[in-house]
Amino acid sequence: MMYDVVVIGGGAAGVQVATAVSKAGLKCALVCFGRSISGADPNVQGVDLILGDKAVEARYEGTGVVSVTTANGIRLQAADFVLATGKFFGEGLVADMDSVREPLFDSDVKYEQDRSKWFDADFMAPQAFLEFGVQTDAKGHLLKGGSPLSNVYAVGLVVAGVNAAVPEYECDTVINELICRKRI
């Protein structure tokens, strides 16, 4: 099935985007690792929910993505994709001893190369690692290899600069962009 938008991640940001574009009449699917979505607004009428599953692979064509495939083998084709997989807790970002990566699109991640700067000794002080994340352009396009993917966006905690402990982000830029693209 061909969707207008596939949202990857069922946290607050993913749910907000899915709800908004669905209300605007776009055909939307949301893939969520957990067995239920979180977030304050449970009104996801019209959104195809794929729960308990994880997008693990992406297929590319030109400067964009044509489909993502889940761990259970479901292939989701869409005009646009939204990465809303969160930070380390939900494995939107994965860290090993030397590096941080974003496992689905292997996109550009902004993080501190010097490990000694990741943490502050005072638990209550700001912690640098809580602001690591993927890089986007001004319109919210995900950057990969320095260039924006034409039809992949990132919102929420997965984005660099959004602090996991004091999260402040907006999804409206991406939501409006998605709705406009459909109208065109």
Add this chain to the structure above:
Amino acid sequence: MKKEYDVIIVGGGITGAGTARDCAMRGLSTLLIERGDIATGATGRNHGLLHSGARYAVKDAESAEECIRENKILRRIASNCVEDTGGLFITLPEDEPAGYGLDYQSTFVSACHKAGIDAVKISPEKARRMEPSVNPSLIGAVVVPDGSVDPFRLCSANVLDARLHGADVLLYTELKDFLRKDGAICGVRVFDRSTGTESEYHAKVVVNAAGIWSGPIAQMAGVNIGMYPAKGALLVFGHRVNNVVINRCRKSADGDILVPGDAVTVIGTTSTRVPFEECDHMEVTPEEVQLLLREGCALCPSLATTRILRAYAGVRPLVASDSDPTGRSISRGIVCLDHETRDSLKGFVSITGGKLMTYRLMAEQATDAVCSKLGVKARCETAHRPLAGSEKHRAFWDKPTLGQKAAEGRHGTGASDMSADTRLVCECEHVTMAEIEYAVDKLGVRNLEDLRRRTRIGMGTCQGAFCIWKAAQALAEVLKARGVEADPNRLAAEFDNERWKGMRPVGWGDTLREMEFKQRVVKNGQPFSYAKK
């Protein structure tokens, strides 16, 4: 509190605690002083291995014999603190070309028997059945009577036992200077860190049992002991991966012991000389973590995908004797110094070197030295009488709750003194309000770190992420009811920083996920974000 004692002991680690017990049992009026809480030095920063002594059998037969003797004694007198896990010494395929193949294994087994250690060679297949997590490629295995010991519990039991025999104990009390008379040490001047006041106590003999800090304390007394701070780093894994202690059957090297303890597993250790100044502020380095992980995975491959809870480091209180740069060849023998004969300083004894396993023997030697100075003829009974909590007893309850069972496991006979408040505070380790009250009333607890050491609160798989607020409020409530000022926010903050310190050196993979979770729960109130509209 008296003004004059027979003996004052400086240092609340296992050596000081054991010495206080022995002195008190022999009828000496005893005071133990400790600048922080009990077991905060090397006592609280080791493997928790109840050595069979097999590790020393080939190269240091005397240490090995000492070890197995004390191993048997501790199983008797500290049954509440010891777990009989058994141990394996395994030989891996790569050990053969390195000269530590099955020939070495035979040498090892003979050396164990000579030292009185019951070592039994078994087939690799039997070893895999005995301990399923062991590296399946092993080519040889020997079973030895290793066990695991909770060093906090052991130290606490000695302190409690000493108090039951009449000793006074002052925690958070720092030694400021010695009192002298006619060129002899005759007491101490101390600073109480909670009240901010100084006091003086007199004694006929002062015992220096301060671990690595024995060096500067001896200097304060005007004598010199060459201490050799050898740092050891260890990792704690998120659950009990193995049930049997796993060792490598080769010359002692880094990271070749994997010890199960309660609900977790510990891998260690390393040995690096560090400057003395570092002893109060140790950090585990990335190199140490990598080395421990590598060596740990050789013993037990599943460690590679096991969450690491935390990393920590301790300093061995070794006495310098030769120029080996790593400190491993320094015999871990007991060093008991009577400064009257050595340095013409009366009234002062130092007891250092040794290891956790042989603390009772160290205490015996120190107490013998004290008694000889005082002309006291009482004999040492510490090997024969069980520690407080380890006495044989009948069941206290007909149908114990999980919390009661856990409390009895931790405190033995002490559990029968606890109240019936079964409200659960820590779910990972089943710590109830009753146990918290007991720990404050009977075990000298003043903050969450003290409480952690005695009840394991926050030492389980969640490292306090779920229980810390409850625990802080509960402890503050108990302290305030006893007239002690307590701020739950400060209690929690101290605890959080200590846990954080242990997680930072292993901050990747699942540990990093947990670190993010903790940050979000504490700073955001809940771990899930709610989008702004």
